[in-house]
Amino acid sequence: MQQRVKEKALELLRNGTVDRVIGWKTGEFFYDLTPAVFETAEEIEKDFVFSGFSGANLSKYAIAQSRAAGKTAIFLKPCDSYSFQQLLKEHRILRENIYIVGIACEGMLDMEKIRAAGCEGVVSVKENGEELIVETLYGDRTLSRKDCLLERCAVCKSKKVVIFDEMLGEQGDEQETARFDRVAELEAMTPEERFAFWRGELSRCIRCNACRNVCPACSCEKCVFDNDKSGVRNKAAADPFEENLFHIIRAFHVAGRCTDCGECSRVCPQNIPLHLLNRKFIKDINELYGTYQAGADMETKSPLTDFTTDDCEPSIVHERGGVK
Amino acid sequence: MQRIGVFVCWCGSNIAATVDVEKVSQVLAQEPGVVFSTNYQYMCSQAGQEMIQESIHKYNLTGVVICSCSPRMHEATFRKTCEKAGLNGHMVEIANIREQCSWIHKDKDVGTEKAVVLGRAAIAKVHLNAPLTAGQSPVKKRALVIGGGIAGIQTALDIADAGFDVDIVEKQPTIGGKMTQIDKTFPTLDCAACILTPKMVDAAQNEKIHIYSYAEVESVKGFVGNFNVTIKKKARYVDETKCTGCGLCTEKCPQKKVPNAFNLGLDNRRAIYIPFAQAVPKVATIDADYCTMLKSGKCGVCSKVCTAGAIDYKQKDELIEQEYGAIVVATGFNPIKLDKYDEFAYSQSPDVVTSLEFERLMNAAGPTGGTLLRPSDGTHPHTIVFVQCVGSRCDDGRGKSYCSKICCMYTAKHAMLCREKYPDTDVYVFYIDVRTPGKNFDEFYRRAVEEYGVHYVKGMVGKVVPQDGKLKVQASDLLGDRQLHIDADMVVLAAAIEPDETARPLATKLTASMDTNDFFTEAHPKLRPVESPTAGIFLSGACQGPKDIPETVAQASAAAAKVIGLLCKDSLTCNPCTAQPDELMCNGCSSCEKVCPYGAITYADKEFRGPNRTTLIRRMAQVNPAVCQGCGACTVACPSGAMDLKGFSNKQIMAEVDAICR
Known part of the structure; x- marks a missing residue:
């Protein structure tokens, strides 16, 4: 698949289907792939990479690129395609200027988990089906791929690419997963415990704004x-609690x-489990108004x-302590 | 910097008793921007208003804060006062130190402190206020009446009489409502049909009135003067324009076992039916739940016998859009279901009936042709027990806490009619109190007792047991301090009345408020009894509370008068507090459009200058200020905060919150 994606990017540029390609390129290290826009075949040959570390969701970049002259190709993994379609629904992307290549996805890798498995001095990671061969300064290690997936991939909600012009690999389906289990655990806490939990987590925030800048939903012309x-x-926070509220407001x-x-x-340098705030909202919406998945369709x-x-x-339902 | 004047009202002792008004005006005088602060006994009096106007001139005030009653009460008054002194009305803010302060606090120190805080918040807001000017919007000169009972009919007739077009939407196949099912009316005992059916015919023949029978309100958009209503005309499978109402189909239809809703299921009708002889419009309707043709495609008898060719099995629900300047709600009432009152054996014996069923049993057009017979065996009842307050004034959670108001009088009527027509019957009425406030009401009740010999017993029936063809009634006689055991032939239950079940969803569509019992709330219980707090929505009849016929008709005409007053105007002053998007921040995402209940938001592509002499085209929200009602839904839906409400901007509200939290 890694090679097929790169070849597809080259093909689309060479045969004139598109004028540019949104993809991934290597950052400082082999595992910190970053989104990039490629305009020539040479650039692609040199820098384009698709691997287990291509976790970055490219959909947000289509907002600006769809307004550039000509046509743009974008590679969307299943979960990225939901973000893309949601932005399309909000009239943010000009669909006619985008060529979408859907990519079947086996889950993206989390370097933290590879390190946590005891791998130090990692030089490269080779993906071999269900196995990962981790080359380190101290010799090779073999790990199970499923133990090294990003949290979101371990509880993947869908392997279905919901919008595409062309598909690489097998189209998948929505999946039943345990993604709300941790939210349920938080709900089971007393208000004091939960408050303490979030104060603890959010106290690590350094307000780098990475979460906001990477979030496809946080694509306002001007952020509040x-x-x-x-x-x-530019307001100085009166106390640490005010700083914590940034995440609550964003959610x-x-x-x-x-x-x-x-x-x-994924991008939080302080490993704050920010997705739990969003998942709480999603869980509540599902329970109060029936299952809803943002970006699943246009209608x-x-x-x-x-x-x-x-x-x-909602207040009445919660007083009753139950679902609708 | 604004130059602000603060005026603290005593409201007699309403405010001054629990708020130190002198201290409030002194403390607020120290706030930044306040150049004058005073207090006075009645700020809304002529002397008070003149004081405000003089101060505006004397101190060159650019903003005014009035600490007084709720803005619902006097905001308009004080705006006018200031406008006369040359200050824009939207530079006035009211701090509600009566309803939200003096009336709810007992401790003067606490009340005073809170009044100061509320005053501070209003001052903080005035600092950010800007003059606003209202536009005008036209008035659609057509009214909608929802519900075609006596209330709706009277309202429609009165509005039409003033020369305006009126539409009646009635969910049943005929107008007339509950009154068509009633036999005689108290306190005069004239026949309900004789006084109602001429009005039904009047409504049908009036050129200004259009009746949508067998129809429901699907959706309501817009606002006072400009409502846009979608009406769903349910398929009756009969072409109204062709049907002559001859009734042949209703005699030939082979499906004979349909419970007759008009007679409350006491007898049967056919699957195609005209509810009763005087129905308006007199058009047949097919009951799709029972028609074999519609269910299995086999039959078609009605179509064969119809000489007018009016039967149309393929008819579909039809949606009609219409614009209205005003809407009158006249959705009426229903007796409550009695399934929670097993002690009265309503579900066990057909001889236990509700009062409305009793009306049908007494009515010449009813299932028994007007002869009072027991539903179980068709024999004449000799002992009849009436039980009042079944579900009314009920505090055990099974019924309604309120008094249904009409039961005392109709029960007296029933008892009196029984004794008059059948002097050999013994009639007992069990009551908590007999309530007869109304013209000639108490005289009526006394006639029942004194002239007709009805046995009125103060006390409630504890149990009714069907046994050997009798109804064993066990009751207490509180005045005689004894238990009574009566072998009755019939028991009549005066069931409480409740608003029609369509009222709650309708209120949601109209954004009209309701009380906990689902009765529509009036704008003011004493001073604006026929208007809903939602502008342009008026209330007629029992949808607002239990009412007898005279009261219903009086309210119906009052509502009509209010509607006529509105439709007479060519234009209404718009609310200047409308939403406005900041174009530099708008994403064009459509969130605001989705939540706008008035359809005030549209989108347009606009050119922007980008960096390096480039132009960008961006999708942009646009608000039509003539349509926007300033509800503010868009401002909270907007993810980027581009949408703001003039007069209630986020900044103004945050300034108030900050002032309170200071």
Whole structure:
């Protein structure tokens, strides 16, 4: 697959289908692949990489690139395709300027987990089916791929690419997973325990804004946190709690639009489990208004911006301690 | 910097008793921007208003804060006051130190402290206020009446009489409502049909009135003066324009075993039916739940016998869109279901009936042709027990806490009619209290007792047991301090009344408020009893609370008068507090459009100058200020915070919160 993706990128550029390709290239290390826009075959030959570390969700870059002259190709893994379609639904991407290549996905790798398995001085990781051959300065190690997946891939919600012009590999299906188990655990805590949990997690935040910058739902022309009129721009936090609220506000802003792509947690340098905030919203929406997956299709209205006369009163439902 | 004047009202002792008004005006005088602060006994009086106007001139005020009652009460008054002194009305803020402060606090120190805080918040907001100017919107000169009972009919007739078009939407195949099922009316005992059916015919023949029978309101958009309503005309499988109402089909239809809803299931009708002889419109309707043709495709008898060729098995529900300036709700009531009152054996014996069923049993057009017979065996009942307050004034959670108001009088009527027609019957009425406030009501009740010899017993029936063809009634006589055991032939239950089940979803569509019992709430219980708090929505009849016929008709005409007053106007002043997007921040994502209940938001592609002399085309939200009602739903739906509400901007509200938390 790694080779097929690169060849497809070359083919699309060479045969003139597109003028540029959004893909991944190596960063400082082999495992920190970053999104990149390639305009020539030479650039692709030199830098384009698709591997188990191509976790980065490229959909957000289509907003700007779809407005550039000519046509742009983009590679979308299943979870990325949900983000892409959600942005399309919000009129952010000009569909006619984009050529989508869907990629079947076996789950992306988490370097932290490889290190946690005791691998130090990792030089390269070779993917061999269910096995990973980890080459280190101290010799090779073999690990099971499924033990080294990103959290979001370990509980993958869907292997289906929901929007594409062309598909590489087998189209998959939506999957039943345990992705809400941790949320349920948090819900079971007392309010004091939960507050302490989140104060602890969020206390590590350094406000690098990586979560916001990577999030496809956080693609506003101007973020409220950068908006002079909001009254919070460049405002010094009065106390650490005010700083913590950044994440709560952000979760509210993306509620109903978040597809649970998990990028926020993947990029967080402090390993804050930010996806749990979003998943709590998704879980609540599913329970109160019926199952809803943002970006799954172009038609369904988000329950939070839709009103039907039989909508429940969330507060009443929660008082009853149950589902609708 | 604004120059702000603060005016603290005593409201007699309403505020001054629990708030130190002198201290409030002194403390608020120290706030930044406040150049004048005072207090006065009645700020809304002429003297108070003049004081405000003089101060505006004397201190060159650019903003005014009035600490008084709720803005719902006097905001408009004080805006007008300031406008006369040359200040824009939207530079006035009200701090509600009565309803939200003095009335709920007993301790003067606490009340005073809170009044100061509320005043501070209003001052903080005025600092950010800007003058706003209202536009005008036209008024659609057509009214919608939802419900075609006596309330709806009276309202429609009165509006039409003033020269405006009115549509009645009635969910049943005929207008007339509950009154068509009633036999005689108290306190005059004239026949309900005789006084109602001429009105039904009047409505049908009036050129200004259009009746949508067998129809429901599907959706409501828009606002006062400009409602856009979708009406769903349910398929009746009969072409209304062709059907002559001859009734031949209703005699020939082979499906004879359909419970007759008009007679409350006491007898049967056919699958194609006209509810009753005087139905308006007199058009047949096919009951799709029972028609064999519609269910299995085999039959077609009605189509064969119909000489007018009116039967249309392929008819579909039809959606009609219409614009209205005003909407009147007249959805009426229903007796409650009695499944929680097993002690009265309603579900065990057909001889235990509700009062409305009793009306049908007494009615000449009813299942027994007007002869009072027991439903079980068709014999004449000799002992009849009436039980009042079944489900009314009920505090055990099974019924309604309120008094259903009409039961005392109709029970007296029933008892009196029984004794008059059948002097050999013994009639008992069990009551908690007999309530007869109304013109000629108490006289009526006394006639029942004194002239007709009805046995009124203060006390409740504890149990009814069907046994050997009798109903063993066990009851207490509180005045005689004894237990009574009566072998009755019939028991009549005065079931509580409740709003129609369509009222709750309708209120949601209209954004009209309701109380906990699902009765529509009036804008003010004393001073605006026929208006809903939602502008342009009016209330007629029992949808607002239990009412007898005279009261219903009075309210119906009152609602009509209010509608006529509205439709007379050519235009209404719009609300200037409308939403406005910041184009530099708008993503064009459509979130605001999705939540806008008024359809005020559209999108357009707009050119922007990008860096290096490039142009960018971006999708941009646009608000039509004539349609926007300032509800603010878009401002919270907007992910980027581009949408803001004039007069209630996020910044203004945050400033108020900050001032309160300071």
